Amino acid sequence: VDSVLAHIKNASKKGEKLLAILLDPDKTALDKIPIISKKIEALKTHFIFVGGSFVEKGITAVFVQKLKENTKIPIVLFPGDYSQVTNNADALLFLSLLSGRNPEYLIEQQIKAVPFLKNSTLEIIPTGYILIDGGTNSSVLKISKTSPISQNNTNLAVATAVAGMYKGKQLIYLEAGSGAKFPVNSELITEVKKNINIPLIVGGGIKTKQQLNTAYKNGADLVVIGSAFENNIALAF
Ligand code: 1GP
Structure with a gap:
């Protein structure tokens, strides 16, 4: 089997364009996992991302275990907090919030994660996480107490992504925030993609097939959809 990054x-x-469905263990009942897994498979989803901003300790491990019993789609942790790390998943986005200036999300959380990763079989993927203003007071924004990059500040977004690449990140994730009013705009995606030679993930506020295709067309390699699926598991693209 291919590693997730490969x-x-x-x-x-x-x-080739990839799709990830994001599940927040806080918002998804365990007994819904069998049906949800079927729906996710029907969408031809490549990865299931698991994570949230407020998930309590121990919950993610049980949640991922249950998913594993129901699907073979690789599970990638997208944690809001180091305590969400569990060996039951396949891979971990080892995130640094590069758009922010809060040391807690640049290096502190990463250090706290280390004891959980000792002897771990998780594939650890260094990921530059860049928060773009999606027009809502997103959870990332509230929790991290950082300012997002403005949708108009393409230069800053590009410089941040390129700095992330030079720092050795293997992926760049442009995030408009869960439930964003405005997904990351086309020009911003295009310019970031043009300036990096590592894969680009885009997420936040993508609800329609048209928005999905626009993100792909402008250079997103992998699009993450959370809320739109959460609100309607009959979602079809
Ligand atoms: C959030 O990018 C993801 O971290 C997905 O956002 O919930 O708006 O799809 P949505």
């Missing part, structure tokens, strides 16, 4: 890199090289 899968994303290969797809990116070939121009």
